[in-house]
Amino acid sequence: MLFDAWGILGRMASELNVLGGTEPCCAPLVGEVMSLESATAIAAKFKAIGEPTRLRLLALIASAEGQEACVCDLTEPVGLSQPTVSHHLKTLVDAGLLTRSKRGTWSFYAIVPAALADLAQLLQNPT
Amino acid sequence: MLFDAWGILGRMASELNVLGGTEPCCAPLVGEVMSLESATAIAAKFKAIGEPTRLRLLALIASAEGQEACVCDLTEPVGLSQPTVSHHLKTLVDAGLLTRSKRGTWSFYAIVPAALADLAQLLQNPT
DNA sequence: ACCTTTCATAGATAAACTTCGATGTAGACG
């Protein structure tokens, strides 16, 4: 890795206010930019969590025995219609955060622990 | 904590398919539901991360020295207009994930490590 | 005083999202 002298100089200059406005404020970042594809893939998972109802659904399922629950258990706690809850659950499944398994007439949704762990890891090591 | 016999029975029944359709599929969840207010507050942070451009901005800033960068460093890597980048940065600041400090004509945006750590913790311990 | 640079804000537009009621589907029971 190259020594980012321009970046350091630029930042020192900006902090000390010793350079003129025509100087670059700091160097272009050295590391490669996160690709748009991977950013889109990862952001989709955070986006799925980033909605109050879906976050509550995740919390409900995670706190249930076996970390799974059926739709009929989730509709009443979140106070929304059954189609809306089903839609949010589908979103979470599409994001890879939940799995669906039909048993009889019921659909059981279960947490995917590895998916949440991966995101947690990413937050602590955003590279 | 009470023993959730109904939940276990319901789940066993569903797995073994020994009960009729008129039986409850499983018990209402025992734990209290995450409040709508806290869910909204937390989801707002995940929502801020859950957008490809903002995720890339976070990664760019996190990988910069001092975990801070100015707008002029970020516009070109993400390939969007300056107002759009500023808008996304404001969103991240409002979510508490970044701080802004003006020095001269430049605005430096810095990571708030504790905010990311809190979210990571929450993902591994979804209560 | 004037211009340049850096950034934020305003307004507009097109796309996406949340939510609902209505309807379709699949399994269980009589």
Place this chain on the structure above:
DNA sequence: CGTCTACATCGAAGTTTATCTATGAAAGGT
């Protein structure tokens, strides 16, 4: 076969969002 339950899907309405261009604001240089 008909009915009921649990759930998914469809279509629509209203809201939010991402992006742009144009403009405003603040600080520094000449």
